[in-house]
Each structure stands twice: as C-alpha cells, then as structure tokens.
Amino acid sequence: MIALLLRDLRLALRAGGGFGLGLAFFLLVAVLVPLGVGPEPATLARIAPGILWVGALLACLLSLDRIFALDHEDGSLDLLATAPIPLEGVVAVKAAAHWIVTGLPLTLVSPLLGLLMNLPPDGYPLLLASLAIGTPALSVIGTFGAALTVGLKRGGLLLSLLVLPLYVPTLVFGAEAVRRGAAGMDVATPFLLLGGITAGVAALLPFASAAAVRINLR
Amino acid sequence: MMPDLGKYAFSVLTAYGASLALLGALVVLSLWRGARVRRLLRDVERRQGRTDG
Amino acid sequence: MSIWEYANPKKFMETSSIALPWAAAGALLCLLVGLVWGFFFTPDDYKQGSTVKIIYLHVPSALMAINAWLMMLVASLIWLVRRHHVSALAAKAAGPVGLTFTLVALVTGAVWGQPMWGTWWAWDPRLTSFLILALFYLGYIALWQAIENPDTAADLTSVLCIVGSVFAVLSRYAVNFWNQGLHQGASLSLDKEENVADVFYFPLLVCIGGFVLLFLTLVLLRTRTEIRVRRVQALLARERMA
Secondary structure, three states: OHHHHHHHHHHHHHHOHHHHHHHHHHHHHHHHHHHHHOOOHHHHHHHHHHHHHHHHHHHHHHOOOHHHHHHHHOOHHHHHHHOOOOHHHHHHHHHHHHHHHHHHHHHHHHHHHHHHOOOOOOHHHHHHHHHHHHHHHHHHHHHHHHHHOOOOOOOHHHHHHHHHHHOHHHHHHHHHHHHHHHOOOOOHHHHHHHHHHHHHHHHHHHHHHHHHHHHHHO | OOOOOHHHHHHHHHHHHHHHHHHHHHHHHHHHHHHHHHHHHHHHHHHHOOOOO | OOHHHHHOHHHHHHHHHHHHHHHHHHHHHHHHHHHHHHHHOOOOEOOOEHHHHHHHHHHHHHHHHHHHHHHHHHHHHHHHHHOOHHHHHHHHHHHHHHHHHHHHHHHHHHHHHHHHHOOOOOOOHHHHHHHHHHHHHHHHHHHHHHOOOHHHHHHHHHHHHHHHHHHHHHHHHHHHHHOOOOOOOOOOOOOOOOOOOHHHHHHHHHHHHHHHHHHHHHHHHHHHHHHHHHHHHHHHHHHHHO
C-alpha cells in the first residue's frame, strides 16, 4: 500500500497539472473575491473564513476526476482491482494521495491568503487547524464521487453536481469553526464535529467507493 | 364565489398557480412519455410478431 | 404468496394496471376536495390573513418530498440486496417526482415568506436543507441519465442514494447548528399545543392524502413506462442479434 501511495504521488508530481492547478485556483479565488466585493478591510475580514473554505473546496473539486481517470484509461485500475490488497485499501490510498497533493498544500498556503483577505489575527491558527482537519474529508468524499463517475466520458460536471451537496456538512463546520474563533467564541464544538465527520467518512466511505469502482469495472 | 383574499391575494394565487403548474407539468410529461413508450413498444412487438407481455 | 411476487415485471404490470386508475382517481378526488375545501371554505388566520391557505400545498409537498427520498432509499436497498429490477426502476421513477415536490415546497414557502417574513428567501435551516435536498435529487437524476448500462446505472445510483441519505441527515443537523431559524415548528405533531387549529387541520389531512396518492400514481405510471422502455431495448437488442 505504501508502494502504491508513493507511485500515485510520483505520478501526480510528474504530471504537474493537478498539483499546481489547485493551488493557483485557490490563489485566484482569494484575489478575485476582493476585486468583486470591494477592498474594505472590515467586509473582507468578515467573509474571509467562508471564502477561503469555499475556495479550498472548489480547488479540491478541480482535481477529483484525475483520481481514477488515468488509471482507468491505461488499465492499471483493473490490475489494482485484482491485486492482493483489498480494493477498499486502494481507494483509501488514492484518497490519501489526493489529499497530500491538494489538501495539504492548500492548508499550508492558507495563512498567506488569510493575509490577503485581512483575516483577524486570532483566525490564523484556527484556519490552519480547520483546513488540516477538514480537507481529508473533502478528499475522501471526492474519491467517492470520482469512483461513481469512473466510466463516464464527460464526468466532470456530473462529478461536481454529485460531490458538492456531500461537502455541505464539512464546509459548514469548517467555516463555522474559523468564524466563531475570529469572533472570539468557543470553537470546541465545531472542531469536534468536523473531526467526527472526517473520521467517520474516512472509516466508512472507502467501502462505498470500492463498491462503486467494482460496479464500474464489471 | 371567489373568497376575499384581502391584501395577500397575489401571494396566495401565485402559490397555487405555481404549484399546480409544476405538478401539472410533471403529470403531463409522465403521461406523454408513457404514451410514447407504449406506442413504441407496440410497434416493436408487432414488427417482431410477438404479442406476449 | 409473498410480496416479492410483485417484483416480477409481468406480475407488476398486471397488478399496477388495476391499481393505477384507482390511485389516480383517489388522488384527483382528494386533491380536489382538499384544495377546494382549503381554498374556498376555511377562514383566514388572524395573524397570517389569507396566506394561511398556502399551507394546503406547502406542508403536503414538503412531507412527500422527504418521503419520496425514503421510498427511493428502500427501493435502492431492495435492488442491491435482492436484485429485483422493478425496485430499481421504481426508485428511478420516483426521482423526478420527489424533485418536483421539493420545488413546490420551496416555491410555496418563498411566496408565503415574502409577505410574512418580508423576504422571499432566508437562510433558515429548514429552507436551506430543502435546497440541499433539491441538489441531492438533481445529482441522483443526473447520474441515472449519464450511465448507459442499465444495471450499472441502477447499482451506482443505489449506492449514491444510500450515501446521500446519510449526508442529507448530516447536512440537516449541520445547518441547524449553523443558523437559528425563522421557520415555525411542526404543524402536524400530535402535541395539541403546537398543532394548527382544527379548521385548518382537516382539509390539510385530506390534501396530504391527496399528495400521497398523487405520488403513488405518478410512481406507478413512471415505473410502468420504465419497464416498457426496458422491454423495447431488450427486443431491439434481440432484433440486432438475429
């Protein structure tokens, strides 16, 4: 499984596209929103947590269709399905690789974009923490969406339509944690709920994703 | 016969109109597609000389 | 004699052809009686004025929008466990019906909210979760449309329906946490205090019955269409082989 993880990471780095693209998109969102909303610091500070979370979510969405598409095209997905490790494990590893390539860098650059968005100082550690806890859930849920649409020619738009409603709880708790923190309120509840979603999703969804991949390969 | 709806007449009538239009559209679409498919099935069955089912 | 006999398409077609006219007539009768009763013969509410009449559309459609998803969930489970094609097709047939009910609930709610809350739309938990429910319906229908192989489509949409149900419930609690609402509590709970007054209650019950029967009628009708589509495809495939 570690070999598979390394292989996926290497492929993602070499292919380039997905890795930089997500980050660039995230940056674009943080630049475009102030241009659209206006430069008043107070307004930006108020909407910063939400915008950054929505940006992270959309950036994550961009690279989802690549999770299985390339492996499906060249047939290595069929090989993985018949490999000795269970398909659930393969799917979980794919989600982990996706997170390392998109979620992790997004989390790391988010304080920089918080600066652009004039986030209050208290918000930074919370933004970092909530993205670190929440983005794995985005990757795992996204992998499920990608698994549903593996066999489709034009799955991109459909994938977004399927995945976005599933992102709602993660988005609500993630952004709420930062918002409450920036307003100086207690943040334990949203963080616990966010962690609960990530843990639950990571434990259960790979089974659904693996089932979907099996159906698609049949 | 028309009840006096008072100042909210517009809201009430819009709600009823829109809902009935939506439901009506769904019913008409379902019936229309049902009839088309039934005709298609009859044609195919006749062509193949099958009448069962 | 067991309920699974109706999973045979032929048996289903025979039974549903008898049941369909009755369900349709019942739906028409209940809706006609309930809506006419509600629209023409109930008093105005002392606070809401005549807008209270919207309840006869709003509450039943909202109720059935959720029940339609539940029915899809059960049908999906039956398909996954017992592989009855009729079950999968019934779930497919229910999707657009559920979406329409969701839209009716949203539209009537918006039209009612405008004079009462002073806004067409508020990001209230109940409203927001209904919008999310509409998105779930859209995704479900789109997935059915996108996949060509019927068995693959049935399998994948069933998996989506099950996962979606879990997330729909999660979203419901998430939005509750996110914002306190304007929306009133249950209008149908057995608790007398919270309930709507009897004058509004009885026509409302008739309307709910009408919506249940309407849902049944539409699902039966659309399932029959889907079965016929499947048969046409099978016959055409055989024709090509010969």
